[in-house]
Amino acid sequence: MTDFRLVILSDTHVSATHPLFFHNFEVALEAANALAPDVVIVTGDLSLNGPDAPGDLDFAAAQMRRFSAKVTKLVPGNHDVGYSPAALSAEQRITPERRQKYLERVGPDFWKFDYGDWRFIGLNPFLFESGFEAESEQLAMVVEAMSYSGPIGVFTHVPFFSDHPNEDDPDTTATVRPGPRADYLGLFDAADLRFVASGHIHRNKRVIVDGITHIWAPGTAFMQSTPSPLGGVPWVGFLEMTFSGERFSIVTHEPEDMINMDLRNWSRGSEHRYFRIVEHPHRSPV
Numbered sequence: 001m002t003d004f005r006l007v008i009l010s011d012t013h014v015s016a017t018h019p020l021f022f023h024n025f026e027v028a029l030e031a032a033n034a035l036a037p038d039v040v041i042v043t044g045d046l047s048l049n050g051p052d053a054p055g056d057l058d059f060a061a062a063q064m065r066r067f068s069a070k071v072t073k074l075v076p077g078n079h080d081v082g083y084s085p086a087a088l089s090a091e092q093r094i095t096p097e098r099r100q101k102y103l104e105r106v107g108p109d110f111w112k113f114d115y116g117d118w119r120f121i122g123l124n125p126f127l128f129e130s131g132f133e134a135e136s137e138q139l140a141m142v143v144e145a146m147s148y149s150g151p152i153g154v155f156t157h158v159p160f161f162s163d164h165p166n167e168d169d170p171d172t173t174a175t176v177r178p179g180p181r182a183d184y185l186g187l188f189d190a191a192d193l194r195f196v197a198s199g200h201i202h203r204n205k206r207v208i209v210d211g212i213t214h215i216w217a218p219g220t221a222f223m224q225s226t227p228s229p230l231g232g233v234p235w236v237g238f239l240e241m242t243f244s245g246e247r248f249s250i251v252t253h254e255p256e257d258m259i260n261m262d263l264r265n266w267s268r269g270s271e272h273r274y275f276r277i278v279e280h281p282h283r284s285p286v
């Protein structure tokens with residue numbers, strides 16, 4: 001039986017040109033390294049504007065190398081590669097070119113590795129319904145990985161659902177759409193899968209369905225207090241998981257130096273302010 005600790009950070013949204021959230025990243029980085037975890041996973045939205053500003057991907061990749069854990073693994077968010085082409089309401093969608101930039105500048109967008117008694121899998125949920133060759137390659141990796149005889153944990157940016165797999169999600173960008181959701185949850189149910197950890201919503205939440213704990217990790221960058229049917233608690237911080245054999249526990253960290261930036265204004269109007277903020281030169285005294 002191997003004991004180890006794993007830190008999940010999410011939604012760091014760092015950028016060299018628009019360092020809106022860099023203070024919180026630095027605080028989270030210091031706090032995470034102080035815990036001396038064995039593994040660090042960052043569940044996407046590493047950068048602020050990766051799809052249109054590849055320099056943000058370079059900057060994010062360099063920052064993620066500052067974690068001192070033995071193993072640091074990253075999965076892409078919509079702010080790194082864009083949404084699935086099936087997310088019709090999304091303004092930034094993945095293209096083969098955007099994905100290639102992520103692969104070259106950050107690393108693999110889906111992966112698996114074994115640690116202790118566990119198998120961990122990282123996903124790129126924006127390949128779902130993309131029609132890219134990599135969509136079937138990722139699925140084949142997951143099918144093969146599910147044959148593992150021990151416990152399995154999955155890391156991905158977008159949660160598979162909010163409260164129940166059968167819910168009808170009117171927003172195609174908050175959670176995985178019903179088609180790939182059914183496909184992947186079917187594979188998970190047939191294997192010894194214990195948890196799915198995701199980011200994207202910037203809320204701290206746990207839902208247990210069919211013995212699988214769906215863990216929503218808070219972002220380090222910001223929260224959004226706008227009332228939402230998605231539930232959970234708007235939060236700024238990160239999670240620490242302690243594994244003992246096949247068991248795990250979760251602690252939420254909220255370092256005192258972090259700023260609980262609330263982006264509710266960004267989604268008040270008809271268009272999301274993010275797209276205007278990244279076009280505007282950063283407002284800085286320097």
Ligand SMILES: [Fe+2]
Nearest residue numbers: 011045200219
């Ligand atoms: Fe995010």
Ligand SMILES: [Fe+2]
Nearest residue numbers: 045077078200
């Ligand atoms: Fe996101």
